[in-house]
Amino acid sequence: MTHLRWSNPSLRAAVYQVAALAAVGLVAWFLVSNTLANLASRHIASGFGFLGREAGFAIGESPIEYGPQNTYARAIAVGLLNTVRAAAVAIVLATVLGTLVGVARLSRNWLAARLAGVYVELLRNTPLLLQLFLWYALITENTPGPRQALHPLPGVFISNRGIRLPAFVHHVAFDYALAGLLLAIAISLALAHRARRQRRAGHAPRPLGRRIVALLAGLPLLGWLAGGAPLQLDLPRLQGFDFAGGITLTPEYAALLAGLTIYTSAFIAEVVRAGIQAIDRGQWEAAESLGLRRGAVLRLVVLPQALRVIVPPLTNQYLNVVKNSSLAVAIGYPDLVSVVNTTLNQTGQAIEGVLIIMAAYLAVSLSISMFMNFYNRRIALVER
Template identity: 55%
Template sequence: MTDHAHSSAGFPEPSAPKPKAAPKTNLLYSEKFRAIIYQVVLIAVVIGIGFFLVSNTLANLAARGIQSGYGFLDVRAGFDIGEALIDYTNDDTYGRALLVGILNTIKVAFFGIILATIVGVIMGIARLSSNWLVAKFASIYVEVLRNIPLLLHLFFIYGVLINILPRPRDSWTLFPGVFLSNRGLKYPVMAEDPIWLWVLIAMLVGAIGAYFLARRADQKQAETGNRPKTLLPSLGLIFGLGIVVWFIGGAPTEVNAPELRGFNFRGGQSLSPEFLALLLGLTIYTSAFIAEIVRSGIQAVNYGQTEAAKAVGLNPGNTLRLVVLPQALRVIIPPITSQYLNLTKNSSLAIAIGYPDLVSVGNTALNQSGQAIEIIAVFMTVYLSLSLITSLFMNWYNGRIALTER
């Protein structure tokens, strides 16, 4: 019998089962709700502790008659700074003195990162050399220098520069017009002229043009498989524009060269023994760690890549430059970023040898003004900012060289 027959015979049709209602859950047993509650409570506790510390600190400062705030930055500093990238006298303010210290810190960190990278890459590659003597020298360099505290590096190098290098009268002539003595490195510079600023701007414009030229070459290579040569056109853009502006500005050639007068040199530019000791110490110490990172990054690349490069006729130099290093960079970049951050923060040890970096200048300002909290906050803000800028740049670069699926 059919279902229709059953229905017509008076049998009721079976009804579909009703869906069961979802059980009501208590919010206290909801994992998401409890997570929100925990975060709100944690934030409230942190805010409460912060409020207590700030209010307690302000009350203690007021009880001792110490004014808080950054108004002291406009007060006359009254102390000299031996080395500055900008004009500074003891009649300038605490704010300008701290700016001098910040610029000195950026200066040594910038050149230290560049030199440490160059030396570290060379030593890292040398550790894998087939030449026994080169490999052993690189191994000794790494194992010895990275296991000696940085402060001892600074004391040793500074002692050598001060006590072993000759006096200015007997200085070593490294190149014509370049002299090295226990007063530092003296070298000639072009005489001041407004045209040099425009030359620098023209070269920066040329560098931007070279960047877009390289981008265009990348697109051409992706479309055709052939990459146009960009080295000479890029150099032409960068230096050619600068030379054109230099000619338009009258082509000045006057040089400000150092000359020995009395007991010291006059004229030109100089790098102080303190700066040289700090730069060399940071470079040597950090390069030993970078060398190990480079070595491990190269060894992380499958050896089959090297065999494939040899099979197509690439020599060892081109194999390393075109095949191994581009792949090793994906392993090298993250840990090398940490070394850059360490180098920047380690520059605060400059106070031990008298280089006027941020910490050195800030400590002098702190002792005179008594604004300890404000100046320590400046230290924290500056080093945090430099670290974040370095990390952002390195993360951007790491993203550009990362492998992407097609």
């Protein structure tokens, strides 16, 4: 019975853990019961039954079909899709821009390095909210109306109504191309898994890079060709007091996208710079001794190794993009927070609204974390 004595560290650890869980459960029970009692005493209905009722309000832009006659649940789905749409595009653009600026900070060109340094320090030390206001003012107040819209490229119009761009007319061929892309991704993952098993078995697998690129480019192209290879564009055209046709980047979406992209790129630039500087100088010298140019050394030798240092803090920046997108409500973009705020103002379900916002952001953030952690494990050094 010695293992049941208090001097046993395993027993003490188990008791402490059970006590901690009990304390957390007790606090949660108190908060929930107290909240429900207060709501009942004030005759405020609780629960999520309101999600099935008619919303009765319009949303300025929606990636899916929506009208005031739809339910609150669909309205919240529209807000979530708007948030994801802005955050996903901003993550891609900020990664590309931040990588370029981070490399420029280490350039031997004095002017490029100093300009990159000014870019990083200026943007990192300015609140994002102020930057959003600046971009929104530039787009809405310093651009002409539709009839005097700027026309920098064929089919592209910039006005105070937003940015009009050409768009492909929907055709079944694009569905085939999407199916080809999904198939290419599945095959690429299977090839990568097989190559990993071969390496673990001590065999040298064939290089995958070119085959994966060929799959990702070739299968969607084959699907597009099988569908008839349509190239018909829906070009924007002035009609009345606004443009018709094409796709529109509204001023609110464009300002949010510009603000998130440029602000986050400054932080990503520092992450990339630190990752490159973490690689031993001998790696540069060894690669240059083989006759490689500095750009090739960076692309083929240094950056692949720096990724192991870059990816963890880069994940934090991606999560910050998602959370910072909630500032969109300040410039009128109908994101999740904006739609839920309208919902709780109409229904009075404040607690449920806050829980919905928390759950949505938690789901999106955990999805990003899971993907980045998976990628980080793939590129991590494996001890033999």
